[in-house]
Amino acid sequence: MSGSERNIALVLEYDGTGYGGWQVQPNAPSIQAEVESALETLLKSRVRVTASGRTDAGVHALGQVVHFRTRGRIPLKGLFHGLNSLLPPAVAVRRVHEMPPEFDARRSAREKTYRYRIHRAAAPSAFARPFSWRLTGPLDLTAMAEAGRRLVGTHDFAAFRAAGCGAVTTVRTVTAVDLIRRGEFLEIEVTGNGFLRHMVRIMVGTLVEVGRGRMTVGDVADLLARPDRERAGPTAPARGLVLVGVRYGTSPLGSFP
Incomplete structure (x- = not known):
């Protein structure tokens, strides 16, 4: 059906296990596809x-946010139910919004929050495994929290980016790094205005090295002053990371999810 173009935003939830990531690619299934x-x-x-x-x-x-433009006239409720009936079980539409023409899911974003889950139980869990990194042994959470605070602010995060990162600049602003204990799990939440390739996972791997006593809080501060990927911690496994939500500032959307 024809008509004026609409700008639709979707809030998506997905289990990334078995997918090659968000972006369409030739050799692996993707969420975008x-x-x-x-x-x-x-x-x-x-x-x-x-x-x-x-x-x-x-x-x-x-709380991944996406937008698309269409001249189709299907009501928002129809889009919500129709898409959820067509998508595979690993992908779900949680909310649908009609947005002003200038809204862009990427360019309009102000902050994103990621959460990384570490499973600290003595016994493995079949249900936790797809969504967490299981670690045994003690961790110095006080030192990890202090190291996390050193990462807050506007810094050159070149030491926390993976090879192949195509970002023009490695300067980013991190507004919060919080450690939260929930039963058998340690959650590390990171909020910032943007992230380099694998940045959050390398931050987590580095904080774990601090918790294990293999790095110090001073080492983390030094990585920001003298960036060197070789001196940072390992990249934490992808399965523990989840995009929690995206904030759009004064946009009518407010915050997702």
Whole structure:
């Protein structure tokens, strides 16, 4: 059906296990391809969706925000139910919004929050494994929290980016790094205005090295002053990372999820 173009935002939740990441790619299934295929079936036309940012292979989301433009007139409730009936079980639409023309899921984003889950139980868990990194042995949480505070602020995070990162600048602003204990789990939440490739996972790997006594709080501060990826910690496994939500400042959307 024809008519004025609409700008639609979706809040997506997905289990990234078994996917090559958000972005369409030739040799692996992607979340983007699943969403665009469902939209094409529902709207009877090809649709390109833009996400707030790419998530890597195996990374999950509770509040990924995407937008697309369409002249289709299906009501929001119809889009919500129609898409959820077409998407695979690992991908779900949680909310649908009609947005002003200038809204862009990526360019309009102000902050993103990621959460990393570490499973600290003595026994493994079949249910926790796909969504956490199991670590045994003691961790100095006080030292980890202090090291996390050193990462807050506007810094050159070159030591915390993976090879192949195409970012023009490695300067980013991190507004919070919080450690939260929930039963058998340690959660590390990181909020910032943008992230380099694997940045949060390398931050987590570095904080774990501090917790194990293999690095010091001073070592972490020094990585910001003299960036060197070789001196930072390992990249934590993808399965423990989830995109919690995206904040859009004064946008009518407010915060997701």
